Structures are given as structure tokens and as C-alpha cells.
Amino acid sequence: MSPTKDIVELRVDGMDCNNCATSIQRFLERKGLQDVLVNFQTREVRYRRDDLSLDEPAVKAGIKKLGFTVVEEAPPGHEGHVHDHATTARRRLLFCAILTAPLLIAHLLMAFGVEVGLMHNKWLQLALAGPVYAVGGLYFGRSAFAGLRERMLNMDVLIFLGATAAFVYSIVGFVWNDPQYYFFETAATIITLVLVGNWLEARAVEKTTTAIGALSDLQETKANRLTASGTLVSLPVEEVEVGDLLQINTGDKIPLDGTITTGNISVNEAMLTGESLPVDKRTGEAILGGSLIVSGQATYTVTAGYRDGTLAQIIELVKTAQADKPSLQRLADRVSAVFVPVVIGISVLTFLLGWLTGYATLTQAIMNAIAVLLISCPCAMGLATPTAVMVGVGRLARMGVLIRGGSTLERFAGVERMVFDKTGTLTTGELRVGNFGVAEGEDPQTLLSLIYRMEQASSHPIAKSIRDYTKGLLPTNFASRQSTGPIDGQPAPAQSITEVPGKGLVMSSDNTAYFLGAARHLTTSVPPTGTDIVLTRDEKLVAWLSLSDDLRPGAKAVIDDLKSVNIEPALLTGDSATKAHRVADELGIVDVYAEQLPAEKLAVISRLSLEKPTAMVGDGINDSAALSRADVGISLGGASAAALDAAQVVLMRDDLSLLTSGRKVAALTLRTIKESLFWAFSYNIVAIPLAALGYLNPMWAALFMAFSDVVVIGNAIRLKSRRAD
Structure with missing residues (x-):
């Protein structure tokens, strides 16, 4: 879940609608850049760096050629704040509407x-329609000509052509002094109605970006x-370094992640984990930046x-999720790419066939052709997926489920098998040590302290349980003394401890090799029945x-x-077959794969994924490879950093529901x-023939096009509150 290092973020001014964003996105993708996300509402452009395809200066130059301006990055703490495009759109709309x-x-x-x-006066009509056309021409024409210059036809080309055709036709009538050619009201109404649609679009899309805005506000x-002298110094969070000691009090937002050094606090982590109840945090426990302190004070x-x-990682994850496209969106993108030239072709044919065959007069044929241009709406196809993904990802984030992207969302919904790790996933992970034994002649206290020290190097749930058990049997001052030097009769603290995924911990001290791990890896002797963990000294x-x-x-x-929705559960664990089958029997799981090393887990997941769409749910470092290989890797919130980085879905709470x-x-x-794609495709399939046959005049066509978005x-937006059955 660590931030993507190769992602470049730019802030761009001048993007006022989805057409603007689409133009920039297609330009960058045509140049070979990957993971492109252009969000007109947040004025953000993101892409994966590839200097061989297009370096950053060339990207900025290309965006400028399209008619937009790259601005300096927003100050820390303000990334993702929504720019109020709705205000600009409203002013433009009011001017034209009046x-x-x-x-x-x-x-x-x-x-x-x-x-x-009075309204028959051609000068008055020109005086009213001229400024409207000038505003519309500047607004839509800039995007249209920029797209044409880069050989990319967008929706603004259709709008600009339709409004211009009506206005130029009216100017011809103005020069000829022939009222039959006056369509000034059509040109002005086309522009105004489309601006109504853009304003409504800006207002509506603003509601789909609330997840990032709310998360950014937590920073x-x-x-x-x-x-060191005990003085408190206030400084910007970007100047704080790892290892610094910070003080926090009731009502504060925790600035950065850390570990409590002194004090006890109660924190609200609802926006981060979805947990609505405050959580008590004590000395030695981790706290998350962005959480709100309900009561108490502490240093950390x-x-x-x-x-x-x-x-920051959650915000990065949510932003990246918006850039990722499901296969449905890729289909819509392919259709949209050829849509505008096809519509222009249909418009030309409508004019020629209508006029030349006598089906329509010259004036009516022109109006029908304009209506075809205006009724068409590739925007609806382009907006169908990203808006739904934004809202869906935001809703999931508020629940405490982080999704890495639209394609992950699609695969998650289509999972047919879900494979679970056992320890820490289906079980609490808070293991209890049942029995502890030592070989004859060994000192239990010495070995307990050695086990405690070795387990401090591991983040596995088993390690925590063993640490808690051994600490309870050691002297009360052991934990505070063990870091300063040897304890009476105990070996000195280890200089290096290495964790071997799926096996255990190895340590060298005083030319002696120690191994602490799963009993099944013991080959030199047979441990007592029921043994799970062994400690060896020189084997x-x-x-x-x-x-x-x-x-x-x-x-x-x-x-x-x-099981009720025909998703097949399975158990995949490195634990013993006896324990695995006991858990499986209690839960009603039939398929069990026990005593699996990381490489073996990877092989099992690879095979199962070939059979049907498979998700893997895990939490430990030994699950990271399997999580990466599964169609959907799902990691619990208390997971190791490696598992979080490998997973495509992260549960921020240890709650399987x-x-x-x-x-x-x-x-x-x-x-x-x-549903949205069906509407977008159906709308165009029905609307274009109606316009071509003359059943819709340009003003109605503009109105319908505006509201289709x-x-x-x-x-x-209904996704925010729609019931998920």
C-alpha cells in the first residue's frame, strides 16, 4: 500500500468539463503513457513516468498546446481539494441565459x-445572440480546435459545429435581409442549454469526489x-522527521503515524478504518495520522x-483506484474514440440526403444535420464508468474497504472462490501458548528470554502471542532491562535476527546458531506430541x-x-493438517490445503485461479506472494506491510463481515x-435517427444531450445510499 514512486502528479487549470479531461487523457495515452488519470473536478493529471515515451517537459508542453495551463503543485495538506468549477460554470451560464x-x-x-x-429586429437578435455565441465559441471552440490540432475529435467539436452552423446561417440571412434564414435563437439556445448541462455536470460530479476531499481534510x-530540552515547537508536518517526539492533546488531529511513548488516549479512527467507536491507545501502541483524539494526552x-x-497511502490508493479502468470502460473508450467522426459523417449524410432527395428543404436539412450533431452524446459513455467508480470506491473507503482500482472492483464482484489463510484471518491470531517445555539440563528462564528477544523481530501474529506469554513468565523488569544489556545468566541481545517466510526466525550469537519456528522443520529429532514451535541451538x-x-x-x-451466493470457500495455511481441518470443520469448509510453504501457497493459488476467479484473503508476510498471484488479493488491516503492498483490496478493520x-x-x-452504459448506448441509438429524420429540432436536441450526462x-450518485443486496 506504499505510495507509487513512479506516478507523476500535475495540477492543470482550464479544465471545465469531462471533455477537457478526455482530451488530455487521450493525448497522454496516445503518447504511450500508462495509468493516466485526468480529473477535471480536482484539476489533477496523474500518469506513470516514462521518459522514453514522453518526459515531463514534453507532457507540460502538450497539455499547453491543448489549451490548458500546468500550475505549481498545491501546498502540502491541500492535495485533492475540489476546485469550485460549479461557480465559474454558473456565472458563464447566467450571462448566456439572460x-x-x-x-x-x-x-x-x-x-x-x-x-x-420588437424581436423581429435583426439588429436586436444579433445583439443578443452575438455575445452568447462569442462566449460559447471561446468556451467550446478552444477545446474543439485544440483537439483537432492533436487529431482528437471530442464532444466540443460537435457542439461548436452545431452552434456555428446555426449562427453562420443566421448571418447569411442577416446580410441578405431575409428573416427566413434567422436562427439566432437556435444558436444562442444551443450554447445556453449545453452550458446548463455542464453546470449540472459540475455540480453532480462534485458529489462523486467527496471521499478524497474528506480524506484530504483529515491531514x-x-x-x-x-x-530535547522539553520545549514545544510548532512546525509544518512536512518538516517533521521519523523519530521526532510529538505531543498531542484532547481535540487534536494526530499529525503523523507513530507509536505512543507516554500517556493514554482515546482516538476516533472512523474515516480511516470505518470503526465508529473510539479506540483506546496506550503506551507502545501504534496510532494513525488523521485520527481525532477524543480524550487524553500523550507524546509519541x-x-x-x-x-x-x-x-497519505490511503489517499494515494483511492486516487489510483479512480485511474484504473474496468474492461467495460475500455469498451466504452473504444466506441467513444470513433463516435465523433461517425456522428459528423451521419450529420453530413443527413443534410445531403435530406436536401438532394427532397425529403427536406435546404433550411430543414441544415437544421436536421445540426440536430444530429447536438443530440449525440459520447460524454455519457465516457462518464458512465469513472463516476460510478468514484462513488463506489468512496463508499467502500468509508466502510473501511480500500480498493486499488476499477478493474479490481470488477474482479472482486465476479469472484467465484475465496481462499482464506487461517492464523490471524479466520482465527483471531491471538494464539495462546498451551504448553512450554525445555530439554533436560536447560534453564527455562534463559530460554524464555531468548525466545522473547527473537520474536521481537517478527510481525507475525504467532510472534505477538509468544512474546506476551514469555513476558508474563519473565521478571517484571525484564522488558525495560533487556535493551540495555545482558540479564543475569542470560545471553546478550542478538546482533542480527532474520525472518525466513513460512519457516521461522534464525539468529547467530557467540558463534551459536539458533532457530525458532515451526516444528515440522525440525529434522534432527522428534519433538513431543502436539508441539507447534521449537527452539534449536546448533540444530x-x-x-x-x-x-x-x-x-x-x-x-x-x-x-x-x-456459500449462500455460490462462492466456494477454501482454507490455505502453513499450519498443521490437524489444526487446519479442525478449523475447517467448525466453519464448514471442504477444501483444505495445510502445511504449505510460501512457494507452495503460490502454486496452489496459481492452479485455483486457472479454474475459476479466485480471491485470496491473508495477513502475513508469507501470504504476500499468494496475494499478488490471486485474481483478487485481500489483506486485513492488521496485516504486515508486505501483505498490504501485495493486496488489491485492504480491509482497514479486522472484521471479516x-x-x-x-x-x-x-x-x-x-x-x-x-445500467449507465446501457442508457448511454440506447440513448444515442434512438436519438440520432430521430434527429436525422427531423423529429427533433436543434434546441430540443441540445436539451436532451445536456441532460443525458x-x-x-x-x-x-445513487450509489452513495443505494441498498447493496
Whole structure:
């Protein structure tokens, strides 16, 4: 889950609608750049660096040629803040609407037989329509000509052509002094109605970006550092370094990730983990930047810098998720790429066939051709997926489920098998040590202290349980003394301890080799029955432990829920077959793969993924390879950094019910995308022939086109509260 190092972020001014974003995105993708995300609402352009295809100066130059401006990066703490495009769009719309209203009202009254003599004056019509066309021409024309210059036709080309055709036709009538050619109200109304659609689009899309905005608002900009002399110094969070000591009090937002040094606090982590109840944190426990302190005060040591903390990584994850496209969107992109030239071709044919065959007069043929240009809406196809993904990913993030992208969302919804690790996933991970024994002639206290020290080098759930057990049997002052030097009769602290994934810990001290790990890797002797963990000195067995753990609350309900929707559960673990089958029997899992090393887990997942879409749910470092190979890798929030980095779905709470609720929201998001794409395709299939045959005049065509985007976006916004069955 660490931030992607090769991703470049730029902030771009001048993007006012989805067409602008589409132009920039297609330009960058045509140049060979990958993972491109252009969000007009946040003015953000992101892509994976590839200087061989296009370096950063060339990217900026290309964006400038398209008619946009690359600005300096926003100050820390303000990334992702939504720019108020709705305000700019509203001002532009009000100006055009005020001038268009007299023309449109007079036209409608004339349709009902009411003549407004003043409005027949050609100079007045030109005075009202001219400024509107100038505003529209500047607004739509800039994007249209920039797209044409880069050989990319976008929706603005259709709008600009339609409005220009109506206005130029009216100017011809103006010069000839022939009122039959006056269509000033059509040109002005086209522009105004499309601006209505853009304003509504800006308002609606603003609601789809709330997840990033809310997360960004959690970022604290200041921190109180406690100096060696005991003085408090306030400084920007980007200047705080790992290892600094910070002070926090009731009501503060925790600036950065860290570990509590002194004090006890109660924190609200709802926006980060989805957990609504405050969580008590004590000395030695980890805290997350962005959390709100409900009560208490403490000092803590910073463990991650401003750009590497949990909150920054979550924001990065959510942003990256928006850039990733499901296969459905890639289909829509391919259609949109050829849509505009096809529509222009249909428009030309409408004019030629209508006029040359006598089906329509010259004026009517032109109006039909304009209507074809205006009724068409590739925007709806382009907006269908990203808006739904934004809302779906945001809803999941608020639940405590982080999704790496649209394609992951699609795969998560289509999972047919879910494979679970056992320890720390289906079980609590809070293992209890049942028995502890030592070889004859060995000192239990010495071996307990050695086990304690070695297990400090591991983040595996078993290591925590063993540490807690051994610490309870050691002298009360052991933990505070063990870091300063040897304890009476005990070996000196180890200089190097290495964790071997799937096996255990190895250490060298005073030319002696120690191994602490799974009993099945002991080859020199046979440990007592029921032994799970062994400690060897130069391959000689000197101590052993047996372990037991409990099922995680809700695990049975989750397995039953998965089976009820025909998702096949399986158990894949490095633990013994006896313990694996006991857990599987309690949960009703049939397929069990026990005593698997990391490489063997990878092989099992590879084989299962070939059979049907398979998700892997794990939490340990030995699961990272399997998580990466699965169709969907799912990691629990308490997982190791390696597992978090490998997973495509991260559960921010150790709550398995998030699996089923999250999958339902993913399926609902996918269904919403299909609904919106169906509407977008159906709309164009029906609307274009109606316009070509003359059943829709240009003004109605502009109105329908404007609202087709709003329908698609509105369907996406429903995701926020729509029930996920």
C-alpha cells in the first residue's frame, strides 16, 4: 500500500468539463503513457513516468498546446481539494441565459401565434445572440480546435459545429435581409442549454469526489514537536522527521503515524478504518495520522513521514483506484474514440440526403444535420464508468474497504472462490501458548528470554502471542532491562535476527546458531506430541511450545454468506493438517490445503485461479506472494506491510463481515456501470435517427444531450445510499 514512486502528479487549470479531461487523457495515452488519470473536478493529471515515451517537459508542453495551463503543485495538506468549477460554470451560464431568454421566449410565443414585433429586429437578435455565441465559441471552440490540432475529435467539436452552423446561417440571412434564414435563437439556445448541462455536470460530479476531499481534510498541517530540552515547537508536518517526539492533546488531529511513548488516549479512527467507536491507545501502541483524539494526552514517536503515512497511502490508493479502468470502460473508450467522426459523417449524410432527395428543404436539412450533431452524446459513455467508480470506491473507503482500482472492483464482484489463510484471518491470531517445555539440563528462564528477544523481530501474529506469554513468565523488569544489556545468566541481545517466510526466525550469537519456528522443520529429532514451535541451538532441540487459537467472531457467518451466493470457500495455511481441518470443520469448509510453504501457497493459488476467479484473503508476510498471484488479493488491516503492498483490496478493520458487505457494494457498482452504459448506448441509438429524420429540432436536441450526462451521473450518485443486496 506504499505510495507509487513512479506516478507523476500535475495540477492543470482550464479544465471545465469531462471533455477537457478526455482530451488530455487521450493525448497522454496516445503518447504511450500508462495509468493516466485526468480529473477535471480536482484539476489533477496523474500518469506513470516514462521518459522514453514522453518526459515531463514534453507532457507540460502538450497539455499547453491543448489549451490548458500546468500550475505549481498545491501546498502540502491541500492535495485533492475540489476546485469550485460549479461557480465559474454558473456565472458563464447566467450571462448566456439572460441574453438568450428574450430570444427563446419570443420564439416560443411565436409558435403559439403570439407575435413580439420588437424581436423581429435583426439588429436586436444579433445583439443578443452575438455575445452568447462569442462566449460559447471561446468556451467550446478552444477545446474543439485544440483537439483537432492533436487529431482528437471530442464532444466540443460537435457542439461548436452545431452552434456555428446555426449562427453562420443566421448571418447569411442577416446580410441578405431575409428573416427566413434567422436562427439566432437556435444558436444562442444551443450554447445556453449545453452550458446548463455542464453546470449540472459540475455540480453532480462534485458529489462523486467527496471521499478524497474528506480524506484530504483529515491531514493536519501543523505538529507540536517536543525538543530535547522539553520545549514545544510548532512546525509544518512536512518538516517533521521519523523519530521526532510529538505531543498531542484532547481535540487534536494526530499529525503523523507513530507509536505512543507516554500517556493514554482515546482516538476516533472512523474515516480511516470505518470503526465508529473510539479506540483506546496506550503506551507502545501504534496510532494513525488523521485520527481525532477524543480524550487524553500523550507524546509519541513518529514512525512515518508526511508522504509515507497511512493517511497519505490511503489517499494515494483511492486516487489510483479512480485511474484504473474496468474492461467495460475500455469498451466504452473504444466506441467513444470513433463516435465523433461517425456522428459528423451521419450529420453530413443527413443534410445531403435530406436536401438532394427532397425529403427536406435546404433550411430543414441544415437544421436536421445540426440536430444530429447536438443530440449525440459520447460524454455519457465516457462518464458512465469513472463516476460510478468514484462513488463506489468512496463508499467502500468509508466502510473501511480500500480498493486499488476499477478493474479490481470488477474482479472482486465476479469472484467465484475465496481462499482464506487461517492464523490471524479466520482465527483471531491471538494464539495462546498451551504448553512450554525445555530439554533436560536447560534453564527455562534463559530460554524464555531468548525466545522473547527473537520474536521481537517478527510481525507475525504467532510472534505477538509468544512474546506476551514469555513476558508474563519473565521478571517484571525484564522488558525495560533487556535493551540495555545482558540479564543475569542470560545471553546478550542478538546482533542480527532474520525472518525466513513460512519457516521461522534464525539468529547467530557467540558463534551459536539458533532457530525458532515451526516444528515440522525440525529434522534432527522428534519433538513431543502436539508441539507447534521449537527452539534449536546448533540444530539441537532445547525448547518447545504448543499453540491454540480461537475462531474470529463472525467467521462462520461470513463463510455461510459466501456459500449462500455460490462462492466456494477454501482454507490455505502453513499450519498443521490437524489444526487446519479442525478449523475447517467448525466453519464448514471442504477444501483444505495445510502445511504449505510460501512457494507452495503460490502454486496452489496459481492452479485455483486457472479454474475459476479466485480471491485470496491473508495477513502475513508469507501470504504476500499468494496475494499478488490471486485474481483478487485481500489483506486485513492488521496485516504486515508486505501483505498490504501485495493486496488489491485492504480491509482497514479486522472484521471479516467487510468481505461480504464490500463485495456487495462492488457488485452494485458494477451493476450501476452497466445500467449507465446501457442508457448511454440506447440513448444515442434512438436519438440520432430521430434527429436525422427531423423529429427533433436543434434546441430540443441540445436539451436532451445536456441532460443525458446528468442522468448518467445521477445514477452513479445513487450509489452513495443505494441498498447493496
